[in-house]
Amino acid sequence: MTKIESVKSIYLFVLLVCLITGIQLFVEELTEIGLLGTQILFWLSCFNIIYVLVKNLITKSSFTPKDPKGQFYRFFFVGISMICLFSSFEFISAASFSTLSRIDIPIIILITAISLKQSKRKIYLSVLVLFVVAFILFESQEVDEDFLGYMLVIFGVFGNVLNTLLKKRMSTTESLEMIILVGSASALVWCSGWMAYKGVSPFTIKSIYVFEIVALSVMNLTLNYLLIHLFKRHSAEAVRFPYIIAAVLTMVLEMVIEQKFFSWILISTNLVLLSLIALLVWKRDQKVLQEEII
Numbered sequence: 406m407t408k409i410e411s412v413k414s415i416y417l418f419v420l421l422v423c424l425i426t427g428i429q430l431f432v433e434e435l436t437e438i439g440l441l442g443t444q445i446l447f448w449l450s451c452f453n454i455i456y457v458l459v460k461n462l463i464t465k466s467s468f469t470p471k472d473p474k475g476q477f478y479r480f481f482f483v484g485i486s487m488i489c490l491f492s493s494f495e496f497i498s499a500a501s502f503s504t505l506s507r508i509d510i511p512i513i514i515l516i517t518a519i520s521l522k523q524s525k526r527k528i529y530l531s532v533l534v535l536f537v538v539a540f541i542l543f544e545s546q547e548v549d550e551d552f553l554g555y556m557l558v559i560f561g562v563f564g565n566v567l568n569t570l571l572k573k574r575m576s577t578t579e580s581l582e583m584i585i586l587v588g589s590a591s592a593l594v595w596c597s598g599w600m601a602y603k604g605v606s607p608f609t610i611k612s613i614y615v616f617e618i619v620a621l622s623v624m625n626l627t628l629n630y631l632l633i634h635l636f637k638r639h640s641a642e643a644v645r646f647p648y649i650i651a652a653v654l655t656m657v658l659e660m661v662i663e664q665k666f667f668s669w670i671l672i673s674t675n676l677v678l679l680s681l682i683a684l685l686v687w688k689r690d691q692k693v694l695q696e697e698i699i
Contacts (some may be wrong), residue, residue, distance in 0.1 A: 417631065418647065424628045425651035426503075430658065431621050432491065433499040440610055442491030445618060447596040447607040452622040453589040457582045468586075471578045475571050476587045483588045484595030486564025489557045496554025498665060500656035504678060505558045507652055508538050510645050512566045530681055537678045569645075576636035585629060649683050 435445050461468060470476040493502055511531030538559075572584060600607060635644045656672070659665040 421628070421631050421647045422650045422654065424624055424631075425648055426654045426658065428621065428624050428628065429499040429503050429651070429655055431617075431624070433494050433502075435614065435617065435621075436494040438614075440614060441605060442494055443488055443596045443600050443603075443605065444607050444610055445621075446487055446491045446592050447600065448610075448615060448618045449622050449625065450589040450593040450596065452619055453585055453626065454593065456622070456626060457586045457589070461582055466580065466582065468583070470583055470587070472575055475575060476579075476583070479568060479571055479587050480591040482564045482591075483568050484591035484593070486561045486568065487588075487592045488595055488599060489561030490565065493554045493557035493561065496551035496557070498550065498659055500652070500659045500665070501550060501554070502558055503648070503652040503655040505538065505555060506562055506565075507645070507648055507678070508534065508559070509562050509566050509569065511535060512562065513569065513645075516566065516570070530684055534678060534681045537681065572633070573636045573644075576633050581630060581633045584633065585626070646683070 432442070432445060436442060460466075490502075490506070497505075511534040514531045515528065568588070575584060596607075632644060653676075
């Protein structure tokens with residue numbers, strides 16, 4: 406690999422980490438000023454759908470899914486899991502969200518272990534990770550965070566794991582636009598139903614916040630393009646490795662910039678959790694991730 410290619414790959418890897426961190430902090434900031442997670446997700450889904458429709462009309466691409474069965478499954482559960490994940494920001498910090506949501510990696514490994522594609526070492530590490538998560542849940546009772554937020558993340562992660570595995574399978578057959586369209590349509594439908602049930606309107610937010618959500622949508626679309634590219638080359642759990650870096654960065658930024666302080670027990674446990682998860686994905690395939698990102 407040439408020097409220019411090496412610089413480009415490092416730049417894109419850093420961009421991936423920054424996008425993940427930025428999106429999490431962005432959503433947390435919007436919830437702190439009074440927006441509900443469902444309102445943010447509603448508008449984010451709307452802008453994603455508009456983008457896909459406009460692009461497909463310009464390129465005259467087909468709207469017919471190549472894997473209708475898989476897309477139907479995604480439509481059924483993606484919206485519910487996204488509502489849980491976005492709503493959790495109303496109860497816990499972005500750092501806690503970023504760390505706890507990384508249990509998707511051991512869950513992915515345990516699911517794929519059924520097909521005997523994982524080593525015993527990875528299976529044991531995955532189980533250990535889940536025990537550490539249980540301790541973090543117990544410790545959350547001692548800090549200024551709502552236990553409900555942790556449960557929302559865990560419930561949302563299970564749906565996100567299924568979504569990740571399906572996206573991995575579809576990355577070589579479906580277009581990114583179709584993957585985004587189905588996921589966004591699912592979120593829009595479920596959000597609309599939930600807000601109607603709760604008597605919440607998505608149109609009560611100030612216009613300035615809508616523009617901020619547009620910026621969030623651009624960041625999210627860019628992230629999806631990078632992730633789909635990586636799904637074509639790497640395992641589902643390896644692609645989640647940048648999220649581990651982002652989890653540490655999010656925690657540091659919240660403590661330095663936002664002056665949020667966590668108990669040393671919680672910080673240490675979170676770092677142990679992230680280290681264990683890093684061991685799960687650190688292999689030869691991971692060592693060349695930066696080199697092959699382009």
